[in-house]
Amino acid sequence: MGHQAQHGTDDTEELLAAHRQLWCHALGYVKSMALKCALDLRIPDTLDRCGGSATLGELLAASEIPASNHDYLRRVMRTLTAMRIFAVSHDPAKADDAAAISYQLTPASRLLVSSSSSSSVDDAAGAAAAGASKENTTTPSILPNIAHLVRPNTISLLFSMGEWMKDESAASVSLYETVHRQGMWACVEDDAANRASFYESMDADTRLVMQAVVRRCPHVFDGIKSLVDVGGGRGTAAAAIVAAFPHIQRCTVMDLPHVVAEAPAGTAGLSFHGGDMFEHIPSADALMLKWILHDWDEDKCIKIMERCKEAIGGKEAGGKVIIIDTVLGSRADDDDDKTCRETYVLDLHILSFVNGAEREEHEWRRIFLAAGFRDYKITHTRGIPSIIEMQIIFGAGQATGKYAMASNEPLGTISDVTEGAGASEEPCPVGTTASGSAGASPSHSGDVAGSSYGSYAKKRRLSDEELGIMTGLTGAVNKLAEAVQAPVVVQTTDVHPDLYQICMSIPGFTDEELMTCLTYLLDNKRQGDGFVKMEPKHRVLWLRQHLAKI
Structure with missing residues (x-):
């Protein structure tokens, strides 16, 4: 039945639980500010320099906090340990809190240790001496990313969200632009300090995400010889790919001209291309879009995906699009349910800044279908990003990410056949x-x-009989190859070009209901053609009848 409003209750415990819940959410900003306080005091770096654990007294000294204020720091750290940012232990043999209480790094706070921390630098030097790279042995720091998220300018604009929603122009003017009188991208470009903070934030996040992708999902990059990182900024993601997959011979970072102009010089294995992804994307075996599509509304996402399809459509072996972005919902266990709730918060964050959106799977599917892609494959991670793959089959044909048969295995290759005439029996x-x-x-x-x-x-x-069979098979294979390459077969679906727009614009139905019917019509060409030719009132009748059968 879902969550129904309760207008009254006599259950005192229930009222108190509801009271606690509301206080928790209303004061949620205090948790963010406690985290910012720890970053300002460089608590993670201090713990790292002390070998991962330090007493309250050691934190006081390193943070230059007067001993008289030790209780304030203890209370901040108590909140952060309750949030599992840090861990705490107590030595009952010591009476003085400054010596008895000690704090330790957790997996979360290890991500907040700056890359310049002396312990981190020593670890990297030791790894290099052992013949291993720093990227493969150390935890990447996302300190710049988290610090950027808790800046005053980031938080203050949310106070105006309610008023902004009442404005009829909200769809075309973001909350950020309403508050700051300038869009976020323009602010990033015009303010050098803001630009540096933004790109350092993105680079830090990218190092962590790409480390996870190349380690956990290396198959995504199998068989790729050339790749374009669309909207790749300063090349951080592309550099991680080139380092991990030397078989990728050409890796291009595409972004706006003024962005690639600031890219670091001398990045091995990378080239940079200035351009507009809404107009043209360079051709390659694969295109990657990391945290790109969530910045744009649906119409712009469709346009970007159309350019992607053009860029990979001419590849005879099958071009591929790799999207690293958020997919809301569709997670099962408790840990994934927490991820879902957190991504809903992220959706409001991206809405506030650029009128973007984090999307549910059916919303992604609508974009892909409108851009001319037919299918896709989603790989969830335990974190926020998911990996969406789509692959073009036979050049101008339809795209698929489930590899045509809903399999997780990549497309196969044809084995070489060696004729046996004259072959020895060695x-x-x-x-x-x-x-x-x-x-x-x-x-x-x-x-x-x-x-x-x-x-x-x-x-x-081979015997004469076997040679005859092989000759016949060779001829059959050649005919099959010719048939596959023929234009009539390349156009595998021949979907009516207006079907998507006609079906998805019918009023009186939810997007989910319309997507269900559209999927059926795409899979049944005669039904789809007939549907397009119907009168509008007959289309509505057909939709109702079809949905009633499901």
């Missing part, structure tokens, strides 16, 4: 083709090596 080591090159994948070679055939496979001459 053993051929497993893992090589008949020509002697390393042709089998590790998974394939593992399957063969574990079979009853042992470590060798034999090559032999």
Whole structure:
């Protein structure tokens, strides 16, 4: 039945619980400010320099707080330990709080240790001496990102949200622009300090997110030789990809000309391209958009995705779009439910700044369909971002991210066939083709090596009968290849160009109901063509009848 309003209750415990809940939410800003206080006092860095743990007295000394104010710091730290930003322990053998109470770093506060902390620098030097890179052994710092989020200018504009919503021009003028008399992107461009804070914030977040992506989802970049990072800023994400995947031979960072002009010089393996993603995106095997689409309304997102489709549509082997962004909802367990609640807060944050949106899956699907993509694959992480993949099949054909059969496996490749005429019956080591090159994948070679055939496979001459069969198969395969390449087959769906607009603009139905009907019409071409030709009142009747059958 959902959450229904209760106009009265005699349950005192329920009233008190509701009272506590409201106080908790109304005072939520205090938690943000307690976190800002810890950052201003550089508490995470102090704990890091002390080996991850420090007493209250050590924190007082490092923060230059008078001993007489030790109780104030203790109370701030008590709140932050309740928030699980820090951990706390108490030595009952010591009577003095300054010596008896000690605090430790947690996984959350380790992310707040600055990259210049002496302990972090020592760890990186030790890793380098051991032959490992700093990025592979240390926790990335997102201190600039969190510090940016708790700045006064970031928080103050939210006081005007209610009044802004009453303004009929709110759809075209963001809350940020209403308060500051200038849009956020213009403010970033015009104010050097604001610009530095913004890009340092984005770079810090990118290092963490990309470390997780390349470690946990490396398959996303399989088979890619060229990639364009659309809206890639100063190249932080692209640099992480090039370092992790040397098989990517060409990696281009695309952003507005004035943004790429400030990119750091001499970034190995990267090139920079100044341009407008609404007008043109350079062609590549794959395009990546990290935290890009949530900055724009639906119409602009559709336009960006149309440019993406143009950029990868000419790839015979299949171009790919990789989106790293938030997908609201669709999470099951308790931990993921917390992530869902947090992403709803993030949605209001992005709304306040640029009139953007964090989207539910059906909203993403609507954008993809409108831009000409047919299918997609979503990989959730335990954090806020998810990875959405779409892949073009046969160049100008439809796109898919579920790889045509809703499989999590990547598209297969055709194995080389070596004709046997004149071949000897010498053993051929497993893992090589008949020509002697390393042709089998590790998974394939593992399957063969574990079979009853042992470590060798034999090559032999084919009989005349077998040669006849192979010749026939070769001819059939050639005809199939010709058919696949024929234009009539490339246009795999031939969907009526007006179907999406006609279906999704019918009044009286929810977006979810219209998407359900549109999906059916896309999968049934004759029904879709008939629907387009109907009178408007007959379309409404058809929708009602179809939804009643579900």
